[in-house]
Amino acid sequence: MELADYQRYGRQMILDGFGLEGQLKLQKSSVVVIGAGGLGCPALQYLASAGFGKIGIVDHDIVELSNLQRQVLHNEDTLGIPKAESAAIALRRINSRLNLDIVTEALTPQNALDILKPYSIVLDCTDNAPTRYLLSDTCVVLNLPLVSGAAQKFEGQLCVYNATPTTPCYRCLFPIPPAPETMGSCSETGILGAVTGVIGNLQALEAIKLATGLYQSGEKPTMLIFNALSPTLFRTVKLRSRKEDCIACGVEGKRVGSIKDTDYVQFCGGPAPDWIERGMVSGISGTRATAAELNEAIQKGQAVTVVDVRPRTEFGICALPGSMNVPIKELVADPSSHLPANGDVYVVCRLGNDSQIGADALRSVAGNGSTIKDVVGGLRAWSQKVDGKFPVY
Numbered sequence: 473m474e475l476a477d478y479q480r481y482g483r484q485m486i487l488d489g490f491g492l493e494g495q496l497k498l499q500k501s502s503v504v505v506i507g508a509g510g511l512g513c514p515a516l517q518y519l520a521s522a523g524f525g526k527i528g529i530v531d532h533d534i535v536e537l538s539n540l541q542r543q544v545l546h547n548e549d550t551l552g553i554p555k556a557e558s559a560a561i562a563l564r565r566i567n568s569r570l571n572l573d574i575v576t577e578a579l580t581p582q583n584a585l586d587i588l589k590p591y592s593i594v595l596d597c598t599d600n601a602p603t604r605y606l607l608s609d610t611c612v613v614l615n616l617p618l619v620s621g622a623a624q625k626f627e628g629q630l631c632v633y634n635a636t637p638t639t640p641c642y643r644c645l646f647p648i649p650p651a652p653e654t655m656g657s658c659s660e661t662g663i664l665g666a667v668t669g670v671i672g673n674l675q676a677l678e679a680i681k682l683a684t685g686l687y688q689s690g691e692k693p694t695m696l697i698f699n700a701l702s703p704t705l706f707r708t709v710k711l712r713s714r715k716e717d718c719i720a721c722g723v724e725g726k727r728v729g730s731i732k733d734t735d736y737v738q739f740c741g742g743p744a745p746d747w748i749e750r751g752m753v754s755g756i757s758g759t760r761a762t763a764a765e766l767n768e769a770i771q772k773g774q775a776v777t778v779v780d781v782r783p784r785t786e787f788g789i790c791a792l793p794g795s796m797n798v799p800i801k802e803l804v805a806d807p808s809s810h811l812p813a814n815g816d817v818y819v820v821c822r823l824g825n826d827s828q829i830g831a832d833a834l835r836s837v838a839g840n841g842s843t844i845k846d847v848v849g850g851l852r853a854w855s856q857k858v859d860g861k862f863p864v865y
């Protein structure tokens with residue numbers, strides 16, 4: 473420790489049970505945060521302030537205006553730059569000597585083992601089921617504790633997986649992935665910024681306890697549930713211990729298969745997370761089209777009908793010229809009366825989820841030979857790939 477560190481970390485070093493020893497343990501520990509968004513930013517802030525020896529930041533996304541309401545390390549000056557870099561800039565303002573390792577690509581089955589291996593603690597600050605299973609499986613293989621956070625609307629959850637030989641992994645609790653329609657992202661369901669702040673801070677706290685030896689798993693593992701609108705705010709749910717027959721961590725043998733060969737998106741059964749969809753710029757064949765492909769069809773003067781399945785209020789905010797609005801509920805209830813008579817049909821929505829359902833419904837009543845496609849990534853992709861002046865809300 474340098475002389476200035478005694479002053480920097482003095483307030484925590486004088487805590488009973490923490491001491492110089494705790495600080496030195498932190499200095500020797502390394503933590504990696506996957507996702508530098510609503511949970512990752514507050515978590516990183518406290519991890520960096522506490523004095524971890526090495527901090528990894530993994531996020532493939534860039535900073536957008538809609539992030540600033542809760543992703544507190546980013547600001548107007550870092551709009552458009554990778555979140556991992558933006559976070560690093562903010563953290564270096566807290567401590568210029570931080571040892572940061574920045575990865576500006578998504579964690580995938582191909583890179584997860586290599587990225588997580590150098591660390592002693594992992595924080596899941598992401599927002600999609602495939603990454604949660606990928607992180608859990610990788611932490612089981614590497615025998616690393618996984619501090620997992622989740623937040624949506626006014627609610628949040630915190631759980632530490634794989635911390636001791638008896639604590640469960642994510643798959644022990646959720647052997648079957650949640651139904652895709654229950655896994656809306658913050659941009660779909662909404663989120664109060666302070667809620668992610670609460671959970672992200674608690675994730676940092678658990679990581680600091682794990683690193684310094686202050687972590688106690690208790691007799692039974694627990695999950696903390698936070699509800700900002702409940703008078704008591706917090707409650708804990710007792711969890712079962714590690715499942716002996718868990719296909720990832722159970723003693724009866726690991727049957728989950730190699731991480732690199734596992735298709736986590738398919739396993740979760742939902743639409744690919746938007747980071748996969750947004751990477752697809754062209755060449756989606758069959759029943760799907762990119763925003764660029766729709767634009768090309770319009771520019772070429774092809775007979776095209778755009779069916780926008782957003783609610784009427786959202787259609788009133790902004791819409792593609794000439795598009796027709798049929799809210800998804802109405803379309804699904806009676807697809808045949810909304811099937812456009814002519815031309816190729818492109819179904820759009822805000823982010824590209826409801827449009828898949830809408831396109832399926834139209835196809836179920838259309839004749840052979842008709843072309844009905846949903847637009848991957850929805851109007852957000854249109855704004856990002858085709859027309860930067862199209863509003864994103």
Ligand SMILES: Nc1ncnc2c1ncn2[C@@H]1O[C@H](COP(=O)(O)OP(=O)(O)OP(=O)(O)O)[C@@H](O)[C@H]1O
Nearest residue numbers: 507509510530531533578579598599603657658659
């Ligand atoms: N596989 C992954 N690898 C790395 N980062 C990931 C992965 N999956 C998700 N993330 C990141 O996790 C973060 C989740 O944070 P949050 O939900 O607050 O952000 P967001 O995706 O920007 O929100 P919004 O839904 O409003 O667009 C995002 O920055 C996202 O890029």
